Amino acid sequence: MNKFFSQLKKETHGIQLTSKEREVMRHALESAMRSGSLVKSPIRLTRSPYLFISSKLVSPLAFALVVAVIGGGTAYAAEAAVPGELLYTFKVQVNEKVAEVLAISSEAKAEVHTKLAERRMKEAEVLTSRGELTTEAKTELETRLEDHAARVDSEVEVIEREDPVAAADISSRFESALAAHSALIERLGEEVEDETSRRESVRLAAALKERGKRLARGGAVSITAERSVSGDIAVQTFVKSDESAITASIVLEANDDPVAVRIGESASSTLEEAEARFNAFEKNLNATTAERVKKQLQKTRELIKNLHGKDKEVYEKALKDAKTLKVFIEAQEKFEQRELLPTLEIGEEEGGR
Amino acid sequence: MRDIERSFRDAFERHADELFRHAALRLPDRDRALELTQECFLRAWGYASRGEEIREMRPFLFRTLRHLIIDEYRKAKSFSLDEMTETDEGEQRDALLSDGSNPLEEAMNRFDGSRALRAIRELPDLYREVLAMRYVDDFSIGEIASCIGQSENVVSVRLHRGLKMLHALLESE
Missing domain, CATH: 1.10.1740 (Rna Polymerase Sigma Factor; Chain: A)
Structure with missing residues (x-):
């Protein structure tokens, strides 16, 4: 091939998005997809900000605040801030407030707080990786995390009354996020020299794991199925709460537990995200690691394919594995120096753990 | 959805x-x-x-x-006059030699491609566009043509002129 052009091409391949830039862009795209409509700032500031706000969805006061305060560069830079940095307050009290305000339905609110909780966990990961997870930082993060988790809980309670399937989906996704990040924080903490950081990261990982268990709503939803005259199966889901049993009826054509199916769908889309991220930076990994991760992805893919007719526990494991892969793959991209892959949480052999 | x-x-x-x-x-x-x-x-x-x-x-x-x-x-009209005006100087694109090689492309081999990035940035955007699409993004002539809404001939001519200009720039360094 033409030497000149291949040299040129090689040179240009140095031009790419930094992982922070990618993260922010991905975030903006996800926000647009979640909000269901393109929300775009009608006012172009000196640098067009990565945050897009629609004046219809935000109260006039909030909008005025946002316009006054958000300079494009600041909002963008703040996204990467962690506790202890100047812009962290901006990130939490401006950028995230906007996202919270934009969420109207209970489902949207639950989503936002799940995301915000994940952001706290990611910040903990960054700090751990730097050896800077002080006791104060950990306490701050844990407190905020607990706030978000509590919000998720209360929104889920509201959602449960109308749509127990959606409620169970949100809960299990949050639970798998807690489990996955807990594993990652533990992993990152292992290599850290600073004793305080190591200790705090272990504590935080344990706390997250506990919180995840408390979320599990396995016992709360029970399902009865009755075949009617027409041959359709009427499925009734009962949510047991202290006050009363609330039911919702869904007619299904199959025997599948609707909750399990929904969890399976989440597992599948999470795995696809993991696969997409992996494909994007596979070339930066050494061949052996890449092969092993591929096997893990494949194994999880197989697990998801064969979920039909299995118990809810199996569905939940599939979701947890998919989420763990995603979290670890994303982290490997971010923390290039560390060796995080393949994650030990997922076995590689067939019939393995 | x-x-x-x-x-x-x-x-x-x-x-x-x-x-x-x-x-x-x-x-x-x-x-x-x-x-x-x-x-x-x-x-x-x-x-x-x-x-x-x-x-x-x-x-x-x-x-x-x-x-x-x-x-x-x-x-941003402050950018130089890269405007999309293109004069047709009655130029024929270099016919590909019968063995499919392109002598102008070959001629680039004299230069170090890794230094050419800067030079490319100095070209008018009209040429930068097709050169980038062809040699960095790996589009075919046909694909470039449909992307920019011009005939394949126009694309070839632009590539040709772009390469000539790039060649001249690199030679003068």
């Missing part, structure tokens, strides 16, 4: 870097290139979520990016 979301995420992971690279080659400002890349994906999402069909994602994204870059140049 989930399928669309999925294919979008996938498209982002696959193409974000190369789109950004293309924008960064065409624009003098990295930040602007970032913004346009993001805007490109958001527009594509808007299009798809309205139910419009996107048959091939990669060319679609490049076309969208291209429109954004054109708008950018239109707005």
Whole structure:
């Protein structure tokens, strides 16, 4: 091939998005997809900000605040801030407030707080990786995390009354996020020299794991199925709460537990995200690691394919594995120096753990 | 809706870097290139979520990016006169030799490609566009033609002129 052009091409391949830039862009795209409509700032500031706000969805006061305060560069830079940095307050009290305000339905609110909780966990990961997870930082993060988790809980309670399937989906996704990040924080903490950081990261990982268990709503939803005259199966889901049993009826054509199916769908889309991220930076990994991760992805893919007719526990494991892969793959991209892959949480052999 | 979301995420992971690279080659400002890349994906999402069909994602994204870059140049007239005027000097593109080789491309081999990036940035955007699409983004002449809405002949001529200019620039260094 033409030497000149291949040299040129090689040179240009140095031009790419930094992982922070990618993260922010991905975030903006996800926000647009979640909000269901393109929300775009009608006012172009000196640098067009990565945050897009629609004046219809935000109260006039909030909008005025946002316009006054958000300079494009600041909002963008703040996204990467962690506790202890100047812009962290901006990130939490401006950028995230906007996202919270934009969420109207209970489902949207639950989503936002799940995301915000994940952001706290990611910040903990960054700090751990730097050896800077002080006791104060950990306490701050844990407190905020607990706030978000509590919000998720209360929104889920509201959602449960109308749509127990959606409620169970949100809960299990949050639970798998807690489990996955807990594993990652533990992993990152292992290599850290600073004793305080190591200790705090272990504590935080344990706390997250506990919180995840408390979320599990396995016992709360029970399902009865009755075949009617027409041959359709009427499925009734009962949510047991202290006050009363609330039911919702869904007619299904199959025997599948609707909750399990929904969890399976989440597992599948999470795995696809993991696969997409992996494909994007596979070339930066050494061949052996890449092969092993591929096997893990494949194994999880197989697990998801064969979920039909299995118990809810199996569905939940599939979701947890998919989420763990995603979290670890994303982290490997971010923390290039560390060796995080393949994650030990997922076995590689067939019939393995 | 989930399928669309999925294919979008996938498209982002696959193409974000190369789109950004293309924008960064065409624009003098990295930040602007970032913004346009993001805007490109958001527009594509808007299009798809309205139910419009996107048959091939990669060319679609490049076309969208291209429109954004054109708008950018239109707005900022302070950029040099890279405007889309092109005189037809009655020039025939270099006929490919019968063995399929292109002597002008071969002639570039004299130079160090890794230093050529700077020179490329000095070319008029009209040529930068096709050179980037051909030699960095790996589009075929036909694909470039359909992306920029010109005939393959026009694309060939532009490539030819772009290479000539690049050659001259590198030689004078």
